[in-house]
Amino acid sequence: MNYQNINKKLKIVISVGDESGIGPEIILKALCSHEIPKNIDFILVGSKKNLIYTYRHLKSLGLKNLANPKNLKIHDLAISLSDNDTKSSYGNSSFYYLTKAIEIVKQYPNSALVTGPICKKSWSLAGHYFSGQTEVLAKSCGVRKVGMLFTAKSPITGWRFNTLLATTHIALCEVPKQLTAELIHSKLDLFKDFCNTFSDKPILKVAGLNPHAGEEGILGHEEKDWLNDALITWNKKNRDINLLGPLSPDSCWNSSVKAWNDKKAEKHDGILAMYHDQGLIPMKVIALHYSVNTTIGLPFIRTSPDHGTGFDIAGKGIAQSQSMIEAIKTAIEMTNNSRLLNTH
Structure with a gap:
């Protein structure tokens, strides 16, 4: 037809x-x-x-x-x-x-x-x-370059909650092997394009891979070895983005809870998670039935x-x-x- x-x-x-x-x-x-x-x-x-x-x-x-x-x-x-x-x-x-x-x-x-x-x-x-x-x-x-992004609009505040995944449907043990500076830059490029459709100066957060974002190499070395530098390099080329991270994953989404429930709370435009459950657990807990999976790119x-x-x-x-x-x-x-x- x-x-x-x-x-x-x-x-x-x-x-x-x-x-x-x-x-x-x-x-x-x-x-x-x-x-x-x-x-x-x-x-x-x-x-x-x-x-x-x-x-x-x-x-x-x-x-x-x-x-x-x-x-x-x-x-x-x-x-x-x-x-x-x-x-x-x-x-x-x-x-x-x-x-x-x-x-x-x-x-x-x-x-x-x-x-x-x-x-x-x-x-x-x-x-x-x-x-x-x-x-x-x-x-x-x-x-070749697509992103799995989860988005939800709060019925309380009207704020749109966005979480993008750096890696998707792979075993947890494979995540550190697949994460690279090039991959992070690619996902941030997609995220920027998406967020620029509704914000002129987006605020993006990046969750660390390890507990406490590695604690300067004590709890994991990826942040110290390459992730910090990767974010700095990308942000220098994209100065219209307020990029924060890598942040401790256990507190990275705290501001999302506040923005979801309080119109006066400080808002951000998106969070880049390093792997599937790191991003999906807070997304589903905060947004519950309002969360939507969308493919960007x-x-x-x-x-x-x-x-x-x-x-x-x-x-x-x-x-x-x-x-x-x-x-x-x-x-x-x-x-x-x-x-x-x-x-x-």
């Missing part, structure tokens, strides 16, 4: 993710939310049959506020499921939903992608060896709810949809921002 000339409204393409998880449920809940603007053209990529089944099943449980798939624009991909290896089949389906959604987004100059949660193990079982959706997006768009905006497939609660009707609502709202806000407007 060629979508290119349907109309010029802002389009949000949603890949439903792993259909054996909570993806279909939270999408149907989110699209019925009063928080979602009505003037958006949504295109869902997944199985229409599965979405209709999910809708009917949730209705039978007594849920009322659900978008009816019959009223939604769905790019229906009928990918057969194997009875012998259901996990692999759902992994295969979710992978092709993502790749088709990317293909559709590329056809529009004013569109964004929202991705439902997937299971990396299921992808692997299906023969798709990627550590996450971010890596598929980067390869599909032919870009792509030719279009991509967001995703900041949680997994929820296999243990799938089909029970109890999955919270706030993170999916926030993912859609964030995609709309970022795409509508004149300085973030994609040109693909």
Whole structure:
């Protein structure tokens, strides 16, 4: 199907993710939310049959506020499921939903992608060896430098809380091996471009790798050996950025808690974390259901709810949809921002 000339409204393409998880449920809940603007053209990529089944099943449980798939624009991909290896089949389906959604987004100059949660193990079982959706997006768009950034807008203060990861889905023991001055400079370049879209003089913080940021080499040597110098070198070339760090990781996010809850608190524009859990633990504790995963460095905006497939609660009707609502709202806000407007 060629979508290119349907109309010029802002389009949000949603890949439903792993259909054996909570993806279909939270999408149907989110699209019925009063928080979602009505003037958006949504295109869902997944199985229409599965979405209709999910809708009917949730209705039978007594849920009322659900978008009816019959009223939604769905790019229906009928990918057969194997009875012998259901996990692999759902992994295969979710992978092709993502790749088709990317293909559709590329056809529009004013569109964004929202991705439902997937299971990396299921992808692997299906023969798709990627550590996450971010890596598929980067390869599909032919870009080498991308960043996994988690963002959330406080419902209390309206402040946007941003945490970028220097390394992503790798084992903890691999983190020190992958961290280099070049990698830090690359991530800070992406972070600067992102923050410059809403702030002329961004304040960025950088968390240290080690406890107490190494305590001058006593608790770890990376900060002393190269990270301090890497930050100084980058900041000399980017004097419009107020760069702070490396800071002790155990207190680096204290100011984020204050900014999230208090309008009068001192604000910062973002924190660069050295590894996945260092950034995600405070992000999820502070922002809870409001946190959104977004990939920066792509030719279009991509967001995703900041949680997994929820296999243990799938089909029970109890999955919270706030993170999916926030993912859609964030995609709309970022795409509508004149300085973030994609040109693909």
